[in-house]
Amino acid sequence: MSMRIGQGYDSHSFKAGVPLRIGGLAIDHPEGLAGHSDGDVLLHAVTDALLGAVAAGDIGTFFPPSDPRWKDAESSIFLNLALEEIQHAGYQIMNVDVTLVLSQPKISPIAGEMRERLAILLDILPNVVSIKAKTPEGLGLDHVAQAHAVVLLERVEDPSALKSMTAVIESQRQLEDVVKDLVNEVHRGDQKRRTVVPVFDTEDIT
Template sequence: MGMRIGYGFDSHAFKPGVPLVIGGLKIEHPEGLAGHSDGDVLLHAITDALLGAVSAGDIGTFFPPSDPRWKGAESHVFLQTALEEVATAGYRIVNVDTVLVLAQPKIVPIAGELRERVAELLGVKPGEVGIKAKTPEGLGQDHVAVAHATVLLESLGINDPAARMVAVADVEDEINQVVKGLVDAPRDISALGRKTPAFNTDDLT
């Protein structure tokens, strides 16, 4: 079967006065991560890895930081959109491997919980998600969180586009429900960014 690999990277500086969310998990810490959305550096990296694996662009293509509708948005919305793109392209996740680089908080004590949360959001088994953490020794990045993510996809073997769309109908319904809760009016998220030029993502979400 056809295989595809995707790689994603993201970084955010710590900021006082905002909650810390990593991998969709709220973590007790004096500071959170700055960003247009909730600053979830891990989900952003995974989202970009998934989109890249199927040549669908990046988060900035779908959710530009200039759009006020995504201010403070929970990053699982971005992840669900990437999952829709993967399914529509006729692929499924084999496994995901990630590395978090940050001085604080310590990830090892919560790695199991974090793995389960990410697996739940991706619709895979916890054993198919790798969570590793490193400290930024010698990099001068003690006040920054960095995430790297690699995904492996395999083809579902569905050549008929209509059949692929049926396979992802439930995903689209879930996305639409999430978006309706974030914005005042219903929005067809399936068309978000697909005809929009890529944005400079240096300061992305």
């Protein structure tokens, strides 16, 4: 299967006295989101979407709320694990589409910055990241933040494309060494040919 789709959802209620983080951004707001970790509803939804796309379970499978190690943990930790899972399965992210549902704060003024931040966390380009915001009109959810996320993955046919940056750099150095050896060998051959059968008089070169 060359393409896979994953869908993720999360919700948290607002709570006074805790910082608000959505999409990896710290947002100035009187209330934050209640949760065992930092309550980042957007990153939780994207994490579940990625894990679901490769049938690797969900965020609770790896980071149960009963485990004290994840108390107040940054949700980027969860996202990194999901990225490792899709890499291990041989896939890469093609695009991400997220819809936030909340009354406050207003997301549109910071949507661009949020897209940039999520793109950095996922190591993809911002132009394949979409973040939209809706209000829960008439649903009685004014004190709740929800996030819906959809991701599209594509299988990487060349496993070497999934190498770590360290491996890529090392391979590049090896390639440069091979090229240098070949160039030197060619130059040495040219020099021998010039000695045996001179093509031109080097004294004429200015």
